[in-house]
Amino acid sequence: MHHKEKIEETATFAEKLLSSDASGHDWFHTKRVWKLAKKIGEKEGADLFVVELAALLHDIWDWKFHQGDETAGSKKAMEFMESIGVDGITRDKVCSIIQKTSFKGARVKEEELSLEGKCVQDADRLDAIGAIGIARAFAYGGHVKQPLFDPSIKPILHESKEDYFKANTSTINHFYEKLLLLKDRMKTETGKKMAEKRHAFMEEFLEEFFKEWNCGE
């Protein structure tokens, strides 16, 4: 099987696994991340085979939703890549990206990533901000039954991933705890540029939200 066919097989596999998700990790998210990561990877001169595989497999088993097993996603990705004959070096590169890419709290030190990892992480983060990011945040908020906003809960810049994941928060707070921080944490020049407009749109959204919250016009 050639690289192109392996990518197609992987896309079919990811689509099957992710087609029924309603928490914001659906197949269309993965499809957008795949496209964005490829675009960034092309501009940055990354190994596109690694970029595309990692983008397609990055969310197949989110440990937040699966009893906290952090390695489950990369194990499943590893098995799948073996089954379609992806070579060992590529498999290790892809799995390392899958394990490191996720946001784990504002004050948690970010892990070192390969160029390919940077492309995938930037793509995943672009899909967490802007209009799509806003929609996904509220979809996630509904999924975990947290309030849209509660002025009595203050945003926290989390020191550990445990605190971040069990935080009692609101979806509006999530903007201050993660989404508005992403623009300055983009890892590639291409990603940084792409984040600007999406970031500005979220700021505009929040301004309108608070105006309306206070029943202004």
Ligand code: ADP
């Ligand atoms: P990452 O891609 O960094 O692993 P996650 O899987 O944690 O991101 O999040 C997936 C989506 O759900 C993102 O768009 C993210 O902003 C959103 N999300 C995560 N936690 C919350 C939360 N507490 N409130 C609202 N949205 C959230």
Ligand code: NI
């Ligand atoms: Ni993702």
